[in-house]
Amino acid sequence: MTESEAPSGLDPADIDFEQAYQSGTLVEGAVMDRLPWEIDRPQPLLVEFERSGRVTGDVLDIGCGPGDTAIYLAGLGYQVTGLDFAPTAIEKARARAAERDVTVAFAVADATELGGYDSRFDTVVSSALAHCLDPEQRKAHVAALHRVMRPGARLFQLCFSAGPHSAGYAPYAVGEDELRAAFAAPDWRLTELRPGKLTAIKPPPAFLELLQGMPLELDADGHLLLPVWVLEAERV
Numbered sequence: 001m002t003e004s005e006a007p008s009g010l011d012p013a014d015i016d017f018e019q020a021y022q023s024g025t026l027v028e029g030a031v032m033d034r035l036p037w038e039i040d041r042p043q044p045l046l047v048e049f050e051r052s053g054r055v056t057g058d059v060l061d062i063g064c065g066p067g068d069t070a071i072y073l074a075g076l077g078y079q080v081t082g083l084d085f086a087p088t089a090i091e092k093a094r095a096r097a098a099e100r101d102v103t104v105a106f107a108v109a110d111a112t113e114l115g116g117y118d119s120r121f122d123t124v125v126s127s128a129l130a131h132c133l134d135p136e137q138r139k140a141h142v143a144a145l146h147r148v149m150r151p152g153a154r155l156f157q158l159c160f161s162a163g164p165h166s167a168g169y170a171p172y173a174v175g176e177d178e179l180r181a182a183f184a185a186p187d188w189r190l191t192e193l194r195p196g197k198l199t200a201i202k203p204p205p206a207f208l209e210l211l212q213g214m215p216l217e218l219d220a221d222g223h224l225l226l227p228v229w230v231l232e233a234e235r236v
Helices: 017-023 044-051 068-074 087-099 135-148 175-181 207-209
Strands: 058-061 078-083 105-108 123-129 148-160 188-199 223-236
Touching: 017 058, 017 087, 017 123, 044 068, 044 123, 044 148, 044 188, 058 068, 068 078, 068 087, 068 123, 078 087, 087 105, 123 135, 135 148, 135 175, 175 223
Parallel strands: 058 078, 058 123, 078 105, 123 148
Antiparallel strands: 148 223, 188 223
């Protein structure tokens, strides 16, 4: 089955992430207790990245959602800013940070603009954001990232890769060629690009409906594993 023939559970034009956080509904008729990316902990790939010593200085968690990654990094002592387009996500993130007694500068922001943060960050982590932006928005997003990062700053990004079944769960899956072109010289130095797996929630019936019969890969705890690109790039 080709990508064009794959069943599509998501119409990108219909996704309202603010409404999703308020109602638990990504698509009409599919209500979930938690949204698929709300795993209540940082992505295992992000944990590996931090443990390897590649998180430094002032950190931006872009598309932070309810704050799991930002709170994790702040708990390790990093100065973290968490930004998301959805006000309800930011409210949830602030409440979680307060519960766990960590300090994170959470704010609502447009990932294609990031106004007011020029040359602010040494590390940017981005999990499950880029594939929520259409191709033109992604170009603006990459330009905004370059502007808010200091020379030599490092970006760690996870985004859904285009594949035989990605239309069933990815708003805008991303191809390898696009990523290599977006993070190329003279503005960037691409240091890693490889396949990996993003951890999602244990799939409830409403989520399984979105996946429409695609073969599922689960971890030992029953969490869904979905194919992503693992990208690391240095801002020149």
